[in-house]
Amino acid sequence: MSQREPTGIVFNIQRFTVHDGPGIRTEIFLKGCTLRCKWCSNPESQSPRREPGVYITKCIGLDHCGLCSQACPTGSILREEHGFVTAIARDTCAHCMRCTDVCPANALKSWGVEMTADQVMEEILADRPLMERSGGGVTFSGGEALFQFDFLMELLRRCRAKELHTCVETALHVPQDHLAQTVPLTDLYIFDIKDISSQRHRAFTGAGNELILDNARFLSRTGKPMVVRIPIIPGHNDMEENILGIRDFILQEMEHKPLQIQFLRFRRLGEEKYASLGMPYVMTEEVERAEFEQHVHHLVSLMTQAGLPAVAGTTKPIAGLSGGTP
Numbered sequence: 001m002s003q004r005e006p007t008g009i010v011f012n013i014q015r016f017t018v019h020d021g022p023g024i025r026t027e028i029f030l031k032g033c034t035l036r037c038k039w040c041s042n043p044e045s046q047s048p049r050r051e052p053g054v055y056i057t058k059c060i061g062l063d064h065c066g067l068c069s070q071a072c073p074t075g076s077i078l079r080e081e082h083g084f085v086t087a088i089a090r091d092t093c094a095h096c097m098r099c100t101d102v103c104p105a106n107a108l109k110s111w112g113v114e115m116t117a118d119q120v121m122e123e124i125l126a127d128r129p130l131m132e133r134s135g136g137g138v139t140f141s142g143g144e145a146l147f148q149f150d151f152l153m154e155l156l157r158r159c160r161a162k163e164l165h166t167c168v169e170t171a172l173h174v175p176q177d178h179l180a181q182t183v184p185l186t187d188l189y190i191f192d193i194k195d196i197s198s199q200r201h202r203a204f205t206g207a208g209n210e211l212i213l214d215n216a217r218f219l220s221r222t223g224k225p226m227v228v229r230i231p232i233i234p235g236h237n238d239m240e241e242n243i244l245g246i247r248d249f250i251l252q253e254m255e256h257k258p259l260q261i262q263f264l265r266f267r268r269l270g271e272e273k274y275a276s277l278g279m280p281y282v283m284t285e286e287v288e289r290a291e292f293e294q295h296v297h298h299l300v301s302l303m304t305q306a307g308l309p310a311v312a313g314t315t316k317p318i319a320g321l322s323g324g325t326p
Helices: 067-071 098-102 117-125 128-134 149-161 176-185 198-205 210-222 240-253 271-276 289-304
Strands: 007-017 025-030 051-054 078-081 084-088 108-111 113-116 137-141 165-170 188-192 226-232 260-265 310-312
Touching (some): 007 117, 007 149, 051 084, 051 271, 067 098, 113 117, 137 149, 149 165, 165 176, 188 210, 210 226, 210 240, 260 289
Parallel strands (some): 137 165, 188 226
Antiparallel strands (some): 007 113, 051 108, 078 084
């Protein structure tokens, strides 16, 4: 009997991306994450399963259609009001996606699609000429890129066989033995250090930071090119104390320093996605933009004053980083 081809759940393939590694890249977003960051702008990335999303304003009404209700195998999982689908009872949903398959108005959307490794590589290789001309490659992200570890390893092996530059974007809240297995197949890592305080980290991500920091130490010892990102979230981790703590960690405990430290400004994104999944969006605080921008630049200066290559955003060139064939 032939072995079944590896498959994974992909929730997005983004072409022509230029901010997640050198050159022009194809970015593969794999579903599933071990963290639950309060500010996550991609809630559809969190669960490893395919999920139906509901877009109420697109529904044409069950009296006129009703195909989703007829297709649902678990019975009455679609709640309706005035003849329109408004939500899905997530506790009984079978995640079979039959409702999304038959919806003619796209009021029901499947977050995530099962793809074989061959199918993903076909998408990647279609962009190879552009990668070669620009010194680009492939970036694997999420969710958490390592959540679907076996599938990621299969794709990394295939990319290495095709001599494609590879980048893995990770939150580092993953088993270190898994991370270690990606090292020979990965040319660049991009990872977050969100908070130096494990207590605060747990409060707004659902997990402490001990494993993350230990994995950062490990990766730094490998000498692999790294980019560190710090999402700046008002009222959560935007204190000087936190940035100084991360600065000292990088200076004192990371053997090879990152090529760049990128400060990512918080923006309210993804509210419609949360609504489609029946999830509450909790980041409702308004931010005075000009004042916030000034504060972010001040936090960046705390790093640069210590000689670390920190910048606001992801658009600044990264010294010492090149793509192309490994």
